[in-house]
Amino acid sequence: MDVLELMYQMCKCGGQELAGDPARAFAAFNPTTGKLRVYSTPNAQKNAYVQMIACDSVTMLAALEHAQEQGASFMVVENEVVCSLSGTTARGRTYPEAALRAIAKHMATASS
Incomplete structure (x- = not known):
């Protein structure tokens, strides 16, 4: 299990709502803080799996x-x-x- 998959499992065990692929990128919503955290692979191509879109x-x-x-x-x-x-x-x-x-x-x- 790589680091990203480990983070996914930790978030899952922590009761956070998750969406995405634990092998590439996923998002976890923390209802206590009201924040969405996006996790992705720690290499130079991480932006290949994550696209942030704001309602701008x-x-x-x-x-x-x-x-x-x-x-x-x-x-x-x-x-x-x-x-x-x-x-x-x-x-x-x-x-x-x-x-x-x-x-x-x-x-x-x-x-x-």
């Missing part, structure tokens, strides 16, 4: 672009933005948030 402007722009590609429409009602996407409607505080909510809602209904 690039992510939100991608949601808007996807909504546009899918033919979404938007309208503003009072202080909210409403996005309509393939018969699915969602509200958000901003255009990107409304788009993201509509995409998620549409994906959830399509898969059920």
Whole structure:
């Protein structure tokens, strides 16, 4: 068992929620601290297994672009933005948030 797999087992025994592959990279959520820790192989290519994505402007722009590609429409009602996407409607505080909510809602209904 290598060091990463050992860390995985320690986190697992410690009752932390885990996701990932103990041989490459995994994440452990600590409910006490409210933090997510990401563990990966200790070599120079560790970034090959880990990609950090924040909900920043690039992510939100991608949601808007996807909504546009899918033919979404938007309208503003009072202080909210409403996005309509393939018969699915969602509200958000901003255009990107409304788009993201509509995409998620549409994906959830399509898969059920």
